[in-house]
Amino acid sequence: xxxxIIEVRNLTKVFGSVLAVDNVTFSISEKEFLILLGPSGCxxxxxxxxxxxxxxxxxxxxxxxxxxxxxxSKGVFVPARERAVGLVFQxxxxxxxxxxxxxxxxxxxxxxxxxxxxxxxxxxxxxxxQLEGMKQRYPQEMSGGQQQRVxxxxxxxxxxxxxxxDEPLSNLDAKLRLEMRAEIKNIHSQTGATTVYVTHDQxxxxxxxxxxxxxNKGVIEQLAPPKTIYNRPANLFVADFIGSPTINMIEGRTDxxxxxxxxxxxxxHLALKTAYTxxxxxxxVVAAIRPENIAIVEEDRVNTIVGEVRTILPSGPETxxxxxxxxxxFSLLVTQxxxxxxxxxxxxxxxxxNILVFDxxxxxxxxxxx
Amino acid sequence: MKRQRIVHSYSRFKNxxxxxxxxxSLILLAILLFIVLLPFAxxxxxxxxxxxxxxxxxxxxxxxxxxxxxxxxxxxxxLTRNILSRPLFNSVTTSLSVSACxxxxxxxxxxxxxxxxxxxxxxxxxVAVLPYVIPSYIHAxxxxxxxxxxxxxxxxxxxxxxxxxxxxxxxxxxxxxxxxTLSIHYFPFTFLLVSAALTSIDSRLExxxxxxxxxxxxxxxxxxxxxxxxxLLSSFxxxxxxxxxxFGTPYFLGTPVRYYTLSTQIYSNIINRVPSVGYIxxxxxxxxxxxxxxxxxxxxxxxxxxxxxxxxxxxxxESPLGNLRYLILCIIxxxxxxxxxxxxxxxxxxxxxxxxxxxxxxxxxLLFWIGKANTAFAEGEAGILRNPAILGAAxxxxxxxxxxxxxxxxxxxxxxxxxxxxxxxxxxSMVEQMSxxxxxxxxxxxxxxxLALFSxxxxxxPALYGTFFLVALVCIAKNLPFTGRAGITSMLQIGSELEEAxxxxxxxxxxxxxxxxxxxxxxxxxxxxxxxxxxxMRELSLIILLxxxxxxxxxxxxxxxxxxxxxxFSSAISVLIIVIVVFGELLSRRMGKKGTI
Numbered sequence: 001x002x003x004x005i006i007e008v009r010n011l012t013k014v015f016g017s018v019l020a021v022d023n024v025t026f027s028i029s030e031k032e033f034l035i036l037l038g039p040s041g042c043x044x045x046x047x048x049x050x051x052x053x054x055x056x057x058x059x060x061x062x063x064x065x066x067x068x069x070x071x072x073s074k075g076v077f078v079p080a081r082e083r084a085v086g087l088v089f090q091x092x093x094x095x096x097x098x099x100x101x102x103x104x105x106x107x108x109x110x111x112x113x114x115x116x117x118x119x120x121x122x123x124x125x126x127x128x129x130q131l132e133g134m135k136q137r138y139p140q141e142m143s144g145g146q147q148q149r150v151x152x153x154x155x156x157x158x159x160x161x162x163x164x165x166d167e168p169l170s171n172l173d174a175k176l177r178l179e180m181r182a183e184i185k186n187i188h189s190q191t192g193a194t195t196v197y198v199t200h201d202q203x204x205x206x207x208x209x210x211x212x213x214x215x216n217k218g219v220i221e222q223l224a225p226p227k228t229i230y231n232r233p234a235n236l237f238v239a240d241f242i243g244s245p246t247i248n249m250i251e252g253r254t255d256x257x258x259x260x261x262x263x264x265x266x267x268x269h270l271a272l273k274t275a276y277t278x279x280x281x282x283x284x285v286v287a288a289i290r291p292e293n294i295a296i297v298e299e300d301r302v303n304t305i306v307g308e309v310r311t312i313l314p315s316g317p318e319t320x321x322x323x324x325x326x327x328x329x330f331s332l333l334v335t336q337x338x339x340x341x342x343x344x345x346x347x348x349x350x351x352x353x354n355i356l357v358f359d360x361x362x363x364x365x366x367x368x369x370x
Numbered sequence: 371m372k373r374q375r376i377v378h379s380y381s382r383f384k385n386x387x388x389x390x391x392x393x394x395s396l397i398l399l400a401i402l403l404f405i406v407l408l409p410f411a412x413x414x415x416x417x418x419x420x421x422x423x424x425x426x427x428x429x430x431x432x433x434x435x436x437x438x439x440x441x442x443x444x445x446x447x448x449l450t451r452n453i454l455s456r457p458l459f460n461s462v463t464t465s466l467s468v469s470a471c472x473x474x475x476x477x478x479x480x481x482x483x484x485x486x487x488x489x490x491x492x493x494x495x496x497v498a499v500l501p502y503v504i505p506s507y508i509h510a511x512x513x514x515x516x517x518x519x520x521x522x523x524x525x526x527x528x529x530x531x532x533x534x535x536x537x538x539x540x541x542x543x544x545x546x547x548x549x550x551t552l553s554i555h556y557f558p559f560t561f562l563l564v565s566a567a568l569t570s571i572d573s574r575l576e577x578x579x580x581x582x583x584x585x586x587x588x589x590x591x592x593x594x595x596x597x598x599x600x601x602l603l604s605s606f607x608x609x610x611x612x613x614x615x616x617f618g619t620p621y622f623l624g625t626p627v628r629y630y631t632l633s634t635q636i637y638s639n640i641i642n643r644v645p646s647v648g649y650i651x652x653x654x655x656x657x658x659x660x661x662x663x664x665x666x667x668x669x670x671x672x673x674x675x676x677x678x679x680x681x682x683x684x685x686x687x688e689s690p691l692g693n694l695r696y697l698i699l700c701i702i703x704x705x706x707x708x709x710x711x712x713x714x715x716x717x718x719x720x721x722x723x724x725x726x727x728x729x730x731x732x733x734x735x736l737l738f739w740i741g742k743a744n745t746a747f748a749e750g751e752a753g754i755l756r757n758p759a760i761l762g763a764a765x766x767x768x769x770x771x772x773x774x775x776x777x778x779x780x781x782x783x784x785x786x787x788x789x790x791x792x793x794x795x796x797x798x799s800m801v802e803q804m805s806x807x808x809x810x811x812x813x814x815x816x817x818x819x820x821l822a823l824f825s826x827x828x829x830x831x832p833a834l835y836g837t838f839f840l841v842a843l844v845c846i847a848k849n850l851p852f853t854g855r856a857g858i859t860s861m862l863q864i865g866s867e868l869e870e871a872x873x874x875x876x877x878x879x880x881x882x883x884x885x886x887x888x889x890x891x892x893x894x895x896x897x898x899x900x901x902x903x904x905x906x907m908r909e910l911s912l913i914i915l916l917x918x919x920x921x922x923x924x925x926x927x928x929x930x931x932x933x934x935x936x937x938x939f940s941s942a943i944s945v946l947i948i949v950i951v952v953f954g955e956l957l958s959r960r961m962g963k964k965g966t967i
Contacts (some may be wrong), residue, residue, distance in 0.1 A: 015794075016794065052870075052874055053873075053874075054870050054873065054874070056389070079873070080870070080873040080874050081873050081874070081875075081876045081877060081878060082876075083874075084876070085874060086874065087870075087871070087874040089867045089870070089871060091865070091867055093865075093867035093868050093870065093871035094871075095868055095871075095872075095886060095890075096890070097889045097890060106872060106875055106877070106885070107875035107876060107877075110872075110875060110876045110877045110881060111876060154871075154875070155875075158875065158876075164874075
């Protein structure tokens, strides 16, 4: 593997008496697109700001391109302006008293580029961001999407090889957001810049990231590629946070039944066969299955449960069903045509290989073979 | 291990200090220490030490030695009654009376303007502020021009001229005229505060009361009144503390009949070279003032003690006044006549009289405006528009107001930056609180603080007494609570991301400040700047103890001329001040500020 571009070791940030970031360690390799994903207030923005140099960590070390930019033990702090990273803010932070041209040219002028080069570079980036003819406008005279492009242009014109983005799309409407997602992904692949991107939107994270770090209460719960995060969530928090509708969870206790291969999860009413073979019987666990993995079937098989349809929520190509079985509520995501009405009885099949089992006490996933 | 820890904490300190807002906070703290806390400490010290002048008062006086003499003199001596008790009683009674009158007039007017169908409401709202804009002692001068009697004032006033009756002393001087003139001056303050409260109350709250069948009086009493109660209370308390520190009016109207208040007592003690006693009285004033402002803050929270008028677009339903509206309109017209037009007219008329007690039309003259020096009149002083001393004072006033407003404005921006950037840190709240301290100190007491500290040399710094710099410094310090607050507000509006964006693009702090922070905050600073300009232009209490002939201003010139009996001159200068100040107020309104005091 390549040498990491950004390396964060034991990073901790305390605000007053609040522990915002708790002993976080991770690294980002070249050209990676890392997304810091988590609920609001989880510390993801604080991590980004510490990398940018806008926040001084309480403890830890940060390396950027093998250069120590912060170390609490060595007393090193390189301020933001010397770190040469590009940052896009959630609010865009465009200067209202400057035109688009002046906004974009700011960084170049700070570097004392000649005015001819400044004009050329700004012109080029305006064209690239499809902002031609707007350079004399003021930010407040533009739409949200255009402001977003200016903010990106202002960062990109300096050709930083590290891009930091703090929820850049959260102020846009749904349609523009889709467009800009593609745009940012495109910028990433064209510039090859290592990118750290903060969001609370899991769909955004799934579609754009090469790696996702799921953050909760200042701790990284899991750092892995999007597919792994979705299919093999490391713990209950990640399993619950990722995916919409949320994953189905059944609390129970492990058991072994006769000479049948596999561990069962039982709770008195339900007994679910799983693909696990080597969990001790008698452990309190949580079994989880994604809504799209539950199938509607005609005849009884292993792990088939009869339930009553409560609500039907169609949305274009897919339909979400809420089905109850005793005290349990299951969410199903089906893509085929549904001809059901509330109150109908259906058979649900929960394939053993799609059931994840978590230790209830620690919350972490039991490893699945292969 | 131990060594490592030291290195560790040192490096942490280094990191800490590297941030610009920390550096600015530290510099600000040092300056604030110097211009706010140090004078206070010096005053405390002086009150416990024999002064040279004390050798007149006591044979055991040993200049420079510790003594409780001054404190005993103020609090436990045969003189206590005259030095402390009486003036304190007078201060409290006048302040209470003024606060009550001002609150009744101001809040009633506020209700009429924001809740009734009274005609000409906009005009009324504009004119209502004027009495507060002109310096408070000008009403006192106008009163004297009208009611002074020849027994004490030398020349008689217009009243005696017209009726031939000599007004009794209680009408000319003392409690009654002080309360009337200051009430006229301060009712706009209540008006502004209560109007702000009323416009921020959605009248649907009142309407829902109406739907439930409550009568109008009932709604006023049970819904409207409780909602504006904080503003009412606040205006009462703040008026009280302002009147307490007012110097000009009680001096002009009280001193001639030996009716002293704390503020005039402070002045005369310092003038009569018993400064330590003056300082102790200033402590008493500061203590009372701080206590009531603290009480006010506790009751309603900090933000409300600054009057900002920011009406939101709520729906307002007007209460019909019916036939009463014309009667009320007449009463308001009368109020404005008495509080605005008549004082101005009286002052103007006075400037045109050849002899101070002869108001006849045939003796009207422009001598005191444009007359050449003539030994037959006013000991040969030329009219104010060709009198170098007065033009010099005018120039001083403008120079002082400009310097103070520009520097206090800049200070405010820095305070705002330090406080907002360092949000919730101890350092930033220290800066905020220190910059707020001058608010607690009444003007005359603040002047006394500066006199105590800067009349001697401090280390390498020469004695600043008598310099323009000192007068400017006291005006800057006294206005910091306002410009600091304005700076904090505008910095909060700007937000920190705009600066951070430029930081990530490689701009150093000076560039960030010059290109981003300053241009963005200057807009908010300008209205604060005009405000401070007006405040300094009409300032008397604060600087009266500090000015010398070289640094005198229009206000202190008014004071001197009035003291010497040249009421034409003092009136003429007052007209000049009114013109400048009203012009400034209109200008600030033009620039979008709705009226903040």
